[in-house]
Amino acid sequence: DVKVTQSSRYLVKRTGEKVFLECVQDMDHENMFWYRQDPGLGLRLIYFSYDVKMKEKGDIPEGYSVSREKKERFSLILESASTNQTSMYLCASSSSGRAETQYFGPGTRLLVL
């Protein structure tokens, strides 16, 4: 069965802290994505990656970076967390050429105080 796991379901961090959100998929997918989900704003793409060590900016990359050292793992980094980054973060993966079918993890709810 398809599985995307995220390292934490809930996180509480302080303003200015460096935050790492980890995502692992077991489907050998080439593509991986990070979204944030906010009420009334839907899912907004932060970064995505088509392959190991490749990354592309999404629609809202400011304040975030990513790392993809292994095919199965895609990390989202908040270099200096701010309160406006309090949100639900969702990771997804898809097979190359079939990006329309994205498989999502359960999400990490991040609270920045």
Add this chain to the structure above:
Amino acid sequence: QQQVKQSPQFLIVQKGGIPIINCAYENTAFDYFPWYQQFPGKGPALLIAIRPDVSEKKEGRFTISFNKSAKQFSLHIMDSQPGDSATYFCAASRGFGNEKLTFGTGTRLTIIP
């Protein structure tokens, strides 16, 4: 810039009724239109999808209607059940070779017993 507009944001329907969620897009290059369903505490999951060469697609109680000239598509749920209560997202993609999905803002649907 919101390329996929979704309405309504909230929808309450009695059991057995037919909730309808509408989406409109601007980019005529979009050629794949999926709907994702998200239950509380879970990530979104692909529900049903359509390509613009057909005007309607049915899968069980879920139907997508597509109007290419109006650049609109909608999700209908026949004989709705309380278990259909979830958040629904429409999305659009430029298809093969372009790996991103652009999501609508979401509709929180509640089916009252």
